[in-house]
Amino acid sequence: MDFFINLPPHMLRIPIALLLVITLVFVNALIMVYLERKIAGHMQYRPGPMEVGWHGILQTAIDAVKLMSKQLIIPDDAHRKLFRIAPLLAFVPAVLPFAVMPFSPELQAVDINIGLIFILAMAALNVMAVFAAGWASNNKYGLLGAMRSVSQNIAYEIPILLSLLAVGMVVNSFKLSEIVSYQENIWFVLLQPLAFLIYFVSSVAETNRAPFDLPEAESELTAGFHTEYSGMGFALFFLGEYTEMFVVSSIATAVFLGGWHGFTLPFFEYSSIVWFLVKTYLLMFLMIWFRWTFPRVRFDQLLNFSWKYLIPFSLVNLLITAVVVKL
């Protein structure tokens, strides 16, 4: 016991935060899968899962148990080591950004100077996992999906960086807590509406979600890069995808929608996480709404949209921001 008391407080802070983050990741995935299926159902005049528990509320828990108990099949000609590592590679970078996420003034594990850049770097690692998975499966659909994913992410990372850079220039910092406190009076979505739009559209593409879900495109590539994965390997990709959704939505919340700012609640330092989560889940609802409305884009349309529209517009936005900041 003495050992723990003698530790400096931030040493204890990180393991506790890690524990909470892992819990959040799993609970978020459970909630999101359920919500996704329910919302998809209601958008098609059907009720969604109804059988397990009240209105099917336990359906995802049951599915998780099923996935865990299934056998992990490795194809004969696959690259065995890479094949096993790839799901972990998809999952871990998706979890790490939570370490610097400013949920509320006090609920932030570490507040590093380059918080925003750290998150973007981790988000970019996800591509490598997808590529490793597709290549290691030794499957043509897997490889096609992986190749699509790489070119898609190269095309869409640029508008994300450029649109966030505009905000970075206004605040003059990449520290997330500073970016959020800057928005006490006016949110960035009002100062930088174009940057917000560009960021949000590109982040949907970055998470490989419909209408930009070409890497997994069920109807063309069976399941794309995770065709050969079963059981927990598949589940980790799935978990990674929903966590990634949460990450990009919470960046949008922190950077554009004022983060924890809202009506003041008692115990403000901690309880303002409520506002953060409300905004994040609204954005995720928007992403689900996109998925069940829009058909998948063709590959040339996808790249055209990025290179012809998003990147020029974000460059112009950056230029105008730079001029205004300088004045």
Next chain:
Amino acid sequence: MNAYFRDLFEGIKSLLVGMTVTIKAYFSPVVTVQYPREKNYITPNYRGHLLLIKDEKSGLPKCVACGICERSCPSGCIKVQSEKKEGEKKKTLTGYNLDFTKCSLCGICVESCSFGAIEYSNEYNLAGLTREEFHYDLLKVLKET
């Protein structure tokens, strides 16, 4: 250059139209019927397999065993069995076999019956493991109901 911006604005407009369609669907009532617990209304016109009609007064089948249905059936799935008991003027029905696996529900049997003795049932829950389960003896079915 004009086409560039026209594409952009028309694209955004069509995306917004699509999103209003789905959000309207989201808030409209669900049309699914939870089948084993809830059931849809079946119209009286529904054509299920054949059934014999009971004569309300005597409690016996209305069928006089003339066999017109058997002869009119294009698939040959009806077999009417009857015998003439001693001391009675009319034939009595001893068995009415329907091979439902062959029946195409054309309804010629019901139309050709001059005595109004057969009708369609409303039964749609039809599933079985062997084909013999669909060889009905309608007389037995009538007695059971």
